[in-house]
Amino acid sequence: MVPLAVEYPAWAGYMQRTTALPPPVIRDPTQPLVSIVVPSLNQGRFIGETLRSILDQRYPNLEVWVIDGGSTDETPAILRTFADDERLHIVVGEDKGHADAINCGWARARGAIVAWLNSDDTYYPDAVATQVAALHAHPYAVAAYTGASYTDEQGRVLRTIAARPYHPLALLRLLIPMQPTVFLRREAVGKAGPLDCRLRYAFDTAYWMQIARYGPFIATDTILATYRLHPTSKTVAQFAGFYREWLQIAEESFAALPHLRPARRAVLADIYAAMANLEARRGQLPMALRYAGYAFTLAGWRPRLAKLPLALIDRLFDSDIADRIGSWWGWRTRR
Incomplete structure (x- = not known):
């Protein structure tokens, strides 16, 4: 198992950050390794719950990369409480933003399946196992997604959103997918290359369109993650930038x-x-x-x-x- 940056030339720009890595933990050789990246910056009030939701998954083979951009809140102390879990790897240092942190983590990924979970969101217990099974059952699909629950700052469920059927235009309309539920094949991510670090608000939508060039997504009819809404989240606080990028991505997609x-x-x-x-x-x-x-x-x-x-x-x-x-x-x- 080698890091993504070693295998795929499109990721070579992140190679300098990919030095000798600890071996992944494989508890069941019959199942693929899943690599999950958690980009982090000053989300100490949420990140402990996020990491527990990953590490408590009923799935045997996980590696988790926390890419922390230099948090100055309680995050470092919380991360130290997970130091004994050999599946968890923490990288601290200044990055170029949210998308760059994800790229930095995925460059290190050894898994056959990759995902990212923002440091204020969570998985339900069978999220990883369900999505691995979905991709196994649909070998033509490059990604799997499900429905999710919106929660408030305290984690209370506000409403639940179902996973609607896949179509590239549904990606542009933001009808699908709920980002915390998306798991992608390593090969598709390797070929598609890194997320666009020029985008701040809608880089996930841009990346779904990029990944969709290599095959369709598959929807699983269940609820597997939570998406937290709170006053400081970009989804809630910064509409104007999001609008601008959403329109830009749509126009670029139609042009291409x-x-x-x-x-x-x-x-x-x-x-x-x-x-x-x-x-x-x-x-x-x-x-x-x-x-x-x-x-x-x-x-x-x-x-x-x-x-x-x-x-x-x-x-x-x-x-x-x-x-x-x-x-x-x-x-x-x-x-």
């Missing part, structure tokens, strides 16, 4: 993939409709109406626009009607 171009106006309309709903939820009505107008101009009425009045109601009455209906619809359309 001619077979998807007929759907360009409809997909961009759906992106603007989603942006309108998010702005309505934030109470930014003029911006919400502007984005809704962009969507309608591009492709007429879009089903996503039906959530706009519901998002406004949620804002006014502190309810979650739009989310509940969206979650219900996701379950209805998951197959």
